[in-house]
Structure formats: structure tokens, C-alpha cells
Amino acid sequence: MSVASRAFLPFTAGLAQLGACGIFLLQTLRAVPRSLRYFRETVRQVFFVGAMSLVIIMTCGLFVGMVLGLQLYHTLSIFGGTAALGTVVALSLYRELGPVVTALLFAGRAGTSITAEIGLMRATDQLDAMEMMAVDPLAYVVAPRFLAGIIAMPLLACVFNALGILGAHLVGVSWLGLDNGTFWSNMTANVDVWDDVVNGVWKSTAFGAVCTLIATFQGYTSPPTSEGVAYATTRTVVFSSIATLAIDFIMTAFLM
Amino acid sequence: MNANQDDALIRDALIRISGLRTVLNGKTIFDGVDLDIPRGKITAIMGPSGTGKTTLMRHITGQLAPDAGEVIVDGKNVWSLSRDALFELREKIGYLFQNSALLTDFSVFENVAFPLRQHLRLPEEILRNIVLTKLQAVGLRGAAELMPSELSGGMVRRVALARAIVRDPMLIIYDEPFVGLDPIALNQILKLIRTLNETLGITSILVAHELAAVRRVADSIYLLAGGKIAAHGAPDELSRGETPWTRQFFSGEADGPVPFHYPAPDYAAQLGLAGAKA
Numbered sequence: 001m002s003v004a005s006r007a008f009l010p011f012t013a014g015l016a017q018l019g020a021c022g023i024f025l026l027q028t029l030r031a032v033p034r035s036l037r038y039f040r041e042t043v044r045q046v047f048f049v050g051a052m053s054l055v056i057i058m059t060c061g062l063f064v065g066m067v068l069g070l071q072l073y074h075t076l077s078i079f080g081g082t083a084a085l086g087t088v089v090a091l092s093l094y095r096e097l098g099p100v101v102t103a104l105l106f107a108g109r110a111g112t113s114i115t116a117e118i119g120l121m122r123a124t125d126q127l128d129a130m131e132m133m134a135v136d137p138l139a140y141v142v143a144p145r146f147l148a149g150i151i152a153m154p155l156l157a158c159v160f161n162a163l164g165i166l167g168a169h170l171v172g173v174s175w176l177g178l179d180n181g182t183f184w185s186n187m188t189a190n191v192d193v194w195d196d197v198v199n200g201v202w203k204s205t206a207f208g209a210v211c212t213l214i215a216t217f218q219g220y221t222s223p224p225t226s227e228g229v230a231y232a233t234t235r236t237v238v239f240s241s242i243a244t245l246a247i248d249f250i251m252t253a254f255l256m
Numbered sequence: 257m258n259a260n261q262d263d264a265l266i267r268d269a270l271i272r273i274s275g276l277r278t279v280l281n282g283k284t285i286f287d288g289v290d291l292d293i294p295r296g297k298i299t300a301i302m303g304p305s306g307t308g309k310t311t312l313m314r315h316i317t318g319q320l321a322p323d324a325g326e327v328i329v330d331g332k333n334v335w336s337l338s339r340d341a342l343f344e345l346r347e348k349i350g351y352l353f354q355n356s357a358l359l360t361d362f363s364v365f366e367n368v369a370f371p372l373r374q375h376l377r378l379p380e381e382i383l384r385n386i387v388l389t390k391l392q393a394v395g396l397r398g399a400a401e402l403m404p405s406e407l408s409g410g411m412v413r414r415v416a417l418a419r420a421i422v423r424d425p426m427l428i429i430y431d432e433p434f435v436g437l438d439p440i441a442l443n444q445i446l447k448l449i450r451t452l453n454e455t456l457g458i459t460s461i462l463v464a465h466e467l468a469a470v471r472r473v474a475d476s477i478y479l480l481a482g483g484k485i486a487a488h489g490a491p492d493e494l495s496r497g498e499t500p501w502t503r504q505f506f507s508g509e510a511d512g513p514v515p516f517h518y519p520a521p522d523y524a525a526q527l528g529l530a531g532a533k534a
Contacts, residue, residue: 126360128357129358131346132351134374
């Protein structure tokens with residue numbers, strides 16, 4: 001192998017992975033109609049990736065909201081604008097922090113578990129066994145998880161936002177003494193359902209699709225060894241985080 | 257086996273493999289393998305470890321494409337089938353994996369019921385009866401509610417066997433079915449393999465190393481070695497060891513055409529001993 005080829009190896013390998021992931025996406029989308037007969041499996045996966053992630057999402061949402069409330073209250077007080085606390089917290093959460101932080105937490109909690117589970121199924125021949133029983137693993141294993149991620153992520157982001165606003169309210173109103181009516185009325189007056197809330201939901205839906213695609217792809221293609229599954233799990237977190245932030249920038253640019 | 261018997265076997269072959277050539281990671285696994293698996297018979301595939309017995313099964317079931325050659329199963333060229341047609345063919349094949357490949361999230365009962373639930377719309381009572389019948393056949397009816405993690409290695413293999421036979425397939429492939437079985441379980445499984453073959457006429461391929469067990473059930477043996485069919489014949493005929501391949505394999509000798517040692521540099525030179533060859 002020449003020096004030039006070796007220098008470009010990481011780039012070409014990355015490009016090949018991206019291409020393989022694209023093909024995997026098309027195969028998964030093609031398997032989605034067939035996966036509808038495994039509706040109960042999809043519901044089970046919504047429970048595993050959604051309901052089972054609630055504790056971490058709610059806890060982190062509450063603390064992120066409390067930190068936001070504290071920081072913004074002190075910053076806004078410099079300009080005498082503490083009355084806008086509710087508005088600023090809600091806009092930050094709905095537009096950016098809610099979808100993005102939820103996606104990062106989702107990648108760490110649900111994404112890794114999806115990758116490890118599918119990777120171990122690969123390592124223990126369970127996916128091959130399904131193929132041999134004429135059951136398509138893409139329809140039975142991958143597509144239900146993919147759909148579950150798309151369904152669960154916006155719901156989790158909504159829960160995160162709600163707990164975040166509650167956290168900011170606890171700090172701003174209950175602790176620092178901001179008027180309760182001011183907090184809520186400014187928020188409801190300045191937050192638009194379509195421009196702010198729905199755009200956040202679109203974002204989190206896109207993040208759900210991308211994070212679950214990466215998690216299932218990494219698991220499905222992981223080498224059948226303990227080291228292979230470990231690396232695949234790490235890659236899921238790294239790639240999901242990068243993809244979430246990159247897509248967030250692109251979507252923000254288009255949705256602004 | 258005379259020429260007339262050979263001709264009859266070819267006519268009645270459920271599986272015909274011709275000119276099979278496979279190279280994996282630069283290593284030639286098969287170099288022109290031709291074999292026929294007759295319908296309704298038990299055919300054993302034997303050979304030293306790493307000679308490609310499982311790879312051969314993967315070719316037969318359409319899991320791995322060969323570099324050259326034809327694999328005809330039940331009159332269909334496996335590698336010209338569409339995915340749907342391949343799945344249709346696989347519905348008629350039961351496969352016992354080398355490492356059992358039980359679905360770890362499902363109980364023993366659900367593992368055995370899995371192929372039935374996926375492909376047939378059976379009333380729950382009938383499905384339950386079929387599953388319990390198969391579990392009874394492998395002696396594990398009482399373990400129906402256990403999870404795979406609660407089973408011993410031998411029990412796991414028996415559950416996998418029950419799953420492989422649950423749909424009474426046209427062909428059953430047993431990849432190392434005797435590993436981890438105690439003598440009682442081994443005896444019962446051998447009887448089960450023979451009974452399935454005799455009562456339902458199921459064609460069976462047995463990949464195994466245990467000559468004593470294979471001799472009790474197999475109608476014929478193919479000995480794979482060096483990427484080719486080294487010998488083929490009835491178990492008693494082959495175990496007489498009339499060729500260097502069969503002699504070495506069936507008597508377990510280190511010296512012979514099958515090298516015991518993986519290719520390596522000179523031993524003394526590698527140990528750095530004085531006077532070693534350069």
C-alpha cells in the first residue's frame with residue numbers, strides 16, 4: 001500500500017462506513033412494512049427505549065432547568081429583565097436544549113443498549129438463527145427498534161422540556177422570588193406553538209431516527225467478539241453525538 | 257457401494273453440490289467439491305477441524321456464497337433464488353447451530369414455539385401441544401418455562417434440537433449435535449435422529465466428529481479434508497481405514513496427510529536453540 005493510500009485510509013474507511021450505513025437505512029426502510037406484523041415487538045421496544053429512559057431524562061431535565069433558571073436569572077437581573085426568565089428558559093429548551101440533550105442522553109442510555117443487544121445477538125448467532133428460520137432480522141429486530149426510537153425521542157424530549165421548565169420555576173419562583181404570574185404569562189405570550197414547540201418536535205424526531213439508525217447499524221455490523229461489541233457501543237455514542245449536533249445546526253439554519 | 261447404488265443416489269439426491277470452490281480470507285476452503293445428499297437418508301459430514309464442514313452447511317442454506325460451483329437443494333439452485341424464495345426454502349429446513357443460537361430473551365417454550373408463531377397461525381392450544389411434544393422428545397418438557405441462561409450446555413443443545421425439528425422439516429442439518437451431551441442424552445438423541453428419519457422420511461445431514469455415534473445412525477459418510485472429498489462411503493466401510501485419509505482420521509493419528517500442526521517456522525529456530533536451521 002502506498003503512503004498516499006495509507007494517508008487517505010481513515011477517510012476512505014469512513015466514507016465506506018457512511019455508504020454502508022446508507023444502504024442499511026434503505027434496507028431498514030424496506031423492512032418497515034414487513035415489521036408491522038411484529039407490532040407488539042415495536043410496542044415492547046418503545047417501552048424499553050422510551051419508558052425505561054424516563055428516569056435519566058426526567059432527572060437531567062430537572063437539573064438542566066434549574067441550572068438554566070439560576071444562570072439566566074443572574075444574567076437577566078443585570079439588565080433588569082428577570083421577568084423574561086420563563087420565556088428565555090422555555091425558548092432555550094423547546095428550540096435547542098430539549099431535543100439536543102435528550103438525544104445525547106438517549107444515545108448514551110438507549111443507543112448503547114440497542115447496539116450491545118444486537119451485537120451480542122450477532123455474536124451468538126441469534127441473527128443467523130432467525131435467518132435460518134426464515135425470519136428477516138431486519139424486520140423483526142432492526143425495524144421495530146428504529147420505529148421505537150422515532151416514536152420515543154419526541155416524547156422524551158417533551159418530558160425533558162416539561163421537567164426543565166419545572167426546574168427553572170423552582171429556582172426562579174420558589175427560590176429567588178420571581179412572581180409566579182409573570183413567569184407563566186410571559187412564557188405563554190412569547191412562545192409560539194408552531195415556530196418553537198413543533199420545530200423542536202421535528203428536530204427530536206430526526207434525532208431519534210439518526211441515533212437509532214446509528215445504534216442498530218453499529219450493532220448489526222459489529223464484529224462477533226466482546227471487543228467488537230465494546231467498540232461498536234463506543235462508536236454509537238460518539239457518532240450519535242456528532243450527528244446530533246451536526247443535524248441540529250443544519251435544521252436550525254433551515255427552521256429559523 | 258456399487259455403481260448402480262451410486263446412480264440411484266444421484267437420482268434421489270435432495271442436495272447436489274458440484275464444482276464447489278470457496279476461498280475465505282485468502283485460504284482455500286473448497287477446491288472442487290462434488291457431493292450428493294440422498295433423500296430420506298442420514299448423511300454424515302466428517303473431517304478435521306477447520307476443513308469447512310460448517311461452511312459447507314452455510315453454502316447449502318444460502319448463508320454464504322461460494323466463489324464457484326452449484327448448490328442445488330430440492331431442485332433449486334440456492335444462489336439463483338430471490339430472498340423470498342430462499343426464505344421459502346429455509347422454511348423446509350431445520351438447522352441445529354453449532355453453538356445452539358437460542359434466543360436469550362425467550363423461555364425454552366417460546367424458543368421452540370418461535371418458528372411456529374412466525375409462520376403459522378395456529379390456535380394456542382395446538383401450538384402448545386406441538387411444542388410440548390417436541391420438548392418431550394428431547395426430554396425437556398419439564399424445563400419449558402426455564403430461560404436459556406438457566407440450562408446446562410447439553411440442555412441448551414437439546415432445546416435447539418427441539419426447535420430445529422418443530423416444523424417437521426424436509427431437511428435437518430445437525431451441526432455438532434453431540435457436543436456436551438451425557439451418555440444418556442446422547443443415546444436418546446441418536447434414537448430421535450433415527451426415528452425422525454425412519455418415521456417421517458426426513459433427510460438429515462450430520463456434522464460431527466464422534467465416529468462411534470455417527471456409525472450408529474448415519475447411512476453414509478463424506479470425509480472432507482484438504483478442500484476436497486477425501487473419502488465417501490458407508491460408515492463401516494470407511495472406518496476400516498483403507499486409505500491414508502480414513503486411516504489417520506478414524507484412528508486419530510498425528511501423522512498422515514492431515515497435518516496436526518498449523519504451519520509454523522522451524523521449532524528449534526524459533527526457540528533460538530544453537531545449531532538450529534536458519
